[in-house]
């Protein structure tokens with residue numbers, strides 16, 4: 001078996017144990033004579049898979065009573081619309097904090113449905129290299145919620161802690177750092193995340209919503225984006241993304257069996273330190289992000305001589321280190337080191353970087 005170390009930002013590497021379990025179950029799930037892809041979402045078998053996944057996610061995140069956990073389609077980008085459609089309420093106002101490309105997209109989409117204003121932005125000359133500190137947020141008293149992006153996937157910027165917004169519901173696009181460390185769900189009004197980084201394959205979006213924020217959507221909200229209707233239907237208002245839900249369930253089991261979110265946090269901190277130490281310890285590589293705002297999940301790095309980028313990428317592929325090309329808006333490289341990336345993968349990357357520097361520095 002020739003698996004590479006896959007540093008893709010998403011869809012991203014999955015735990016081998018999860019893939020093997022899916023492979024073993026593929027033709028015949030637990031003796032029922034069919035695969036999960038082929039079974040009715042209303043049957044006892046799939047309902048048991050969905051219920052277990054939902055319960056395991058609640059356990060992992062310690063989701064308090066009074067919050068619903070939804071498994072929806074449409075990606076995190078779907079929730080760029082879902083959030084304002086469900087939450088903007090009578091004021092029709094929402095505040096957005098922008099620390100990178102995904103936050104920019106979120107506020108643009110929300111603007112279709114009401115008055116979505118930028119409450120703070122950390123952009124300098126159009127580039128993001130830091131968070132926007134809470135003290136700089138210009139929040140409106142009558143905004144229905146405040147939205148931020150705890151981890152910006154493209155720029156590699158992460159909030160080290162949860163900003164305090166008092167009684168105004170805090171909404172977060174946790175997509176690229178979901179399940180990477182314990183979080184206090186009670187600090188949030190809504191948490192949403194696409195699965196395809198830390199939680200499973202593409203095609204599944206998790207939404208964790210405080211119950212009192214549901215049930216007052218804008219008129220005309222599509223039923224599949226209506227949190228209350230989906231919660232009442234156990235996320236099965238229409239046919240769910242069954243196989244992706246099942247794969248997320250296997251991934252949740254894997255996390256539970258590997259120390260839960262504390263275990264993930266420890267692994268992730270160690271991997272990130274290994275990589276940032278290597279970057280900081282060399283003049284050949286650099287990372288532009290302010291040290292206190294560096295992402296543990298997505299690590300962009302530049303080569304001092306960017307004419308070497310092509311050769312770096314080609315040689316990395318040869319060495320079994322895949323998908324390291326940075327996003328075109330940032331340039332250079334980006335290593336996404338989500339939960340399923342083992343320490344060995346990061347060690348192999350760092351060894352490769354040192355050897356490449358020796359040959360080309």
Ligand code: PMP
Nearest residue numbers: 075076077078102153175176194
């Ligand atoms: N938000 C963030 C932080 C992301 O990283 C992504 C995807 N890379 C999205 C939103 C969009 O997610 P999706 O493609 O699932 O709609």
